[in-house]
Amino acid sequence: MQAQRYADAGVDVRRGYKAVELMKKHVASTMIDGVRSNLGGFSGLFELNLEDTPHPVLVCGTDGVGTKLKIAFALNRHDSVGIDCVAMCVNDVICCGAKPRLFLDYIALGLLAPLKVEQIVKGVSKGCLQSGCALIGGETAEMPGFYQRGEYDLAGFCVAVAEKERIFDPSTIKSGDCLLALPSSGVHSNGFSLIRQVFDLDRDPSLLFHWYEELGCTLGEELLTPTRIYVSQVLELAEKISIKGASHITGGGFYENIPRMLPSGLGAAINAESIKKKPIFSLIQNTGLIPDEDMYATFNMGVGMVLVINREDAERALSLIPDSWVLGEVTDTAKVVIA
Incomplete structure (x- = not known):
């Protein structure tokens, strides 16, 4: 009833x-x-x-x-x-x-x-x-x-x-270990409060229907691109080589998430030129006049997951996950440096 x-x-x-x-x-x-x-x-x-x-x-x-x-x-x-x-x-x-x-x-x-x-x-x-x-x-x-x-x-x-x-054991991570990057599909699901402010979307959502040549689609289509799921790739790679640690790059970007997988006293040196940055991030940065540091502290910038592996395993990892790349290395300085 x-x-x-x-x-x-x-x-x-x-x-x-x-x-x-x-x-x-x-x-x-x-x-x-x-x-x-x-x-x-x-x-x-x-x-x-x-x-x-x-x-x-x-x-x-x-x-x-x-x-x-x-x-x-x-x-x-x-x-x-x-x-x-x-x-x-x-x-x-x-x-x-x-x-x-x-x-x-x-x-x-x-x-x-x-x-x-x-x-x-x-x-x-x-x-x-x-x-x-x-x-x-x-x-x-x-x-x-x-x-x-x-x-x-x-x-x-x-x-x-x-x-x-x-279970991945971050205590085995040491200076000189390789940081392997797995690409994101786009913005994923973080930083949207800033994105909405940059494009003033709450006041005028019509911009979501604007076509951008550099994106190859409308802004709305790009922003709704689903977050990439890394389960199968990571589990399959773990069957072949030793993964010491992993970091899901979400809110807080590089500076917050990468240290979460590192033992105390260690940091990371990131090669900024290696990052396969998608056009959406340049569009956000240029539209909002956002400094580089704020971008890396908020967005994944094209890197959805970072794995720590032995340097000698890097070549094999790259062959097993063809769209991955070497992002940088672990250092004995307790901070993330992007240069």
């Missing part, structure tokens, strides 16, 4: 039922061995097969998409931000060598629009497929008066499993 008074207050549970029906096919596409529950229950169940993991360690991560969502609102395009949500979580847990297994999402909206929710979950499912984990549950909350109609927030939670003996 429909709760009419609840519907009059702005929450119509029938919209929630419709959204669940629409998203079922996308969630089903992510099912992997071990899933023991169906969509619609009060929890997600997963049976771990640990035959190849004698000393399992659970690794968890949670994150959201941030104000990149405002770009999705302005363009009324919602099928890719779910990939960002998954990427921000799985790219974090992969930094210790863990394999993502489970994912749950949380979507809060001012008005639950079933077709919009389906598109969001479609993106989440794509991200789960790319990272090899199952979308085993989530929550969709209709919150009128808290979020404006047409707006929503999106967050996720990931559970991964690592073999204790194979």
Whole structure:
């Protein structure tokens, strides 16, 4: 029976039922061995097969998409931000060598629009497929008066499993080790508050539809490019060579994230000329007259993930990940220098 008074207050549970029906096919596409529950229950169940993991360690991560969502609102395009949500979580847990297994999402909206929710979950499912984990549950909350109609927030939670003996060990990092860069797909999901200010998008979102020759697309299309997921590349590389540490370059850019994987007393020397900087970063910098240091402290600048490996393994790593490159090296000076 429909709760009419609840519907009059702005929450119509029938919209929630419709959204669940629409998203079922996308969630089903992510099912992997071990899933023991169906969509619609009060929890997600997963049976771990640990035959190849004698000393399992659970690794968890949670994150959201941030104000990149405002770009999705302005363009009324919602099928890719779910990939960002998954990427921000799985790219974090992969930094210790863990394999993502489970994912749950949380979507809060001012008005639950079933077709919009389906598109969001479609993106989440794509991200789960790319990272090899199952979308085993989530929550969709209709919150009128808290979020404006047409707006929503999106967050996720990931559970991964690592073999204790194979977790990346930053204590083995030493001066002279190689920093290997894996390219980003673009801005990813950080720095959008600054981007919106630089282009004055909150006042005039029409610029999102402007075509830029250097981008080969509109500004909006470029900014909505989904975050690259590094799970398969990092795990496959870890099978071939020793990865000592990994850093997901997110908010805080190079100066904050690279030191997080380094032992106390060590730093990094970055060869700025080696960075395969995408045109979007030059456009942001030139439009906003942003100093280099602020750019490297805010954006990934074309580097989505940095791995620390032995220098003698560099050539093999480059052959295994052809679009990677040597970014620099670890130093015995406890700071990040970009020159």
